[in-house]
Amino acid sequence: MSIILIADSGSTKAEWCLLNGKTKKTFITQGLSPYFLSSRQIQDILETELKPKMKNIQPDTIFFYGTGCSNPANKKHVQQAIKNTFGKATIKVDHDLLGAAKALCGDKKGIACILGTGSNSCYYNGKTIVKNSPGLGFILGDEGSGAYLGKKVVQYYLYKTFDADLMDRFNAKFNTTDIEILDAVYKKPLPNRYLATFTSFLVENRGHYMIENIIEDAFNDFFFHHVYKYSESWKMPINFVGSVAYGFRDVLKEMCAAYELQLGQVIKRPMDGLIRYHSK
Structure with missing residues (x-):
């Protein structure tokens, strides 16, 4: 029986599942x-973080769904790193958005949205992505994402827009300075991941009007710039996957109701859906 390795990779973490007959192991x-x-750094991560956990089991087929892999150059970049690590396997690299669509919709039509560290969306026809509202990354876009929400938290803090209570709570939680924040955003690697860490402040302070405004504004931006761009949004379910979507699913439910849209699935991670899809 064929051994399958499935990967769903965002900017912050990658989840892997090894399917060996009826046995499945996740990493x-x-x-x-x-x-x-x-490509070399990706290969190093595969060699040091993944292969030791697999205990010398060699997959026959690898399905990798990753952020940035809609770009042909990036796709080739990732494929080469995987091939260098698992030379004998058949490798299929696709965008994480297609993975999300398969996990959320299976073989059915629908709107699939990712709200995690980054954000993206598409109209999926049951087989492939037909329409995709451009994802511009955390500097120009990523509306509704962890990085986008975190950026708003940092702005409110640095501009001293938060009231005294929220300023005190922020300082107690993060124990940082303006200089440290700016250095992390402008000088250090992976600023999108860094910004996304501030989303936890929103989760812990739900109910405060400033916190609720940040969340609602971020999701309104996502709906306006992306969901609204699909004429299919008024005809079929709007599905969401990602830690941010799942953590604020109550807000998504309210917004879909307000916009007279049909809310579909809201799940934290796509792996269970991808296992079902590739086990057929």
């Missing part, structure tokens, strides 16, 4: 984003 490594890591 976590850091995210493998070709925007931030060279």
